[in-house]
Amino acid sequence: MNGFFDIPSDLQHSWLGLIGLHLREALLPVLAGLLISLPLAQLCVRFRWLYPPVLWITTVLYAIPSLAFFVLLIDYTGQTELTVMIPLTVYSLVVLVPSIVDGVRSVPQETLAAATAMGFGPVRRYVQVQLPIAVPAIIAGLRVATVSSISLVSVGTLIGNQGALGNLLNDATIYNRPELAVNAVVTMAALAIICDALLVGLRLLLTPWMPRRAHTKPKADRPDPAALALEDAAR
Numbered sequence: 001m002n003g004f005f006d007i008p009s010d011l012q013h014s015w016l017g018l019i020g021l022h023l024r025e026a027l028l029p030v031l032a033g034l035l036i037s038l039p040l041a042q043l044c045v046r047f048r049w050l051y052p053p054v055l056w057i058t059t060v061l062y063a064i065p066s067l068a069f070f071v072l073l074i075d076y077t078g079q080t081e082l083t084v085m086i087p088l089t090v091y092s093l094v095v096l097v098p099s100i101v102d103g104v105r106s107v108p109q110e111t112l113a114a115a116t117a118m119g120f121g122p123v124r125r126y127v128q129v130q131l132p133i134a135v136p137a138i139i140a141g142l143r144v145a146t147v148s149s150i151s152l153v154s155v156g157t158l159i160g161n162q163g164a165l166g167n168l169l170n171d172a173t174i175y176n177r178p179e180l181a182v183n184a185v186v187t188m189a190a191l192a193i194i195c196d197a198l199l200v201g202l203r204l205l206l207t208p209w210m211p212r213r214a215h216t217k218p219k220a221d222r223p224d225p226a227a228l229a230l231e232d233a234a235r
Helices: 015-046 048-063 066-077 081-105 109-117 122-159 164-174 178-206 225-234
Strands: none
Touching: 015 048, 015 081, 015 122, 015 164, 015 178, 048 081, 066 081, 066 122, 081 122, 109 122, 122 164, 122 178, 164 178
């Protein structure tokens, strides 16, 4: 372990500082992607013709290599964190938009009809009925987007040490210190596992009606998630 946490001074961060920087560069784009995806997905649900072109555009953008994205952006945003975070935000859309659309479309029509009969407008119905029922699908998308983003941040090392923990991979080559590369890989893997576990815990907290692996109730005894969401919204 000698030298494992001895970070070269050219990175201008301690090991914990690199972790904080990595989480910021990885999670802020996912949050931005979620905030963009929520209204965009609702438009795709409301106007079904809009979904195919939106999905096509996000998929095409996802196919652009991150390095090419950096080249396009660097003239406008420079060698900054923003140059890394913008592509990661775009990449998160291709995961989050379909997840939210599928989750919202899974809401039973009778539940929507009941909410409308209770006087719920489109916005209130979406926020208080559709989104709570779509939580499992949304969290599933967030898990994929988060783990992917934590991994892709390391590519930022190619544009002026903006790769956070990924910068250790470059320094491992420069200083002939393979333990730095091991540090980067192990730490990023640990961060991905921890963030994924936190999202699973959030899903369990937000969806108490979902069956647990260990103590599952008979299907007839399980509460209907649509009914629970509608009941909570009516309070």
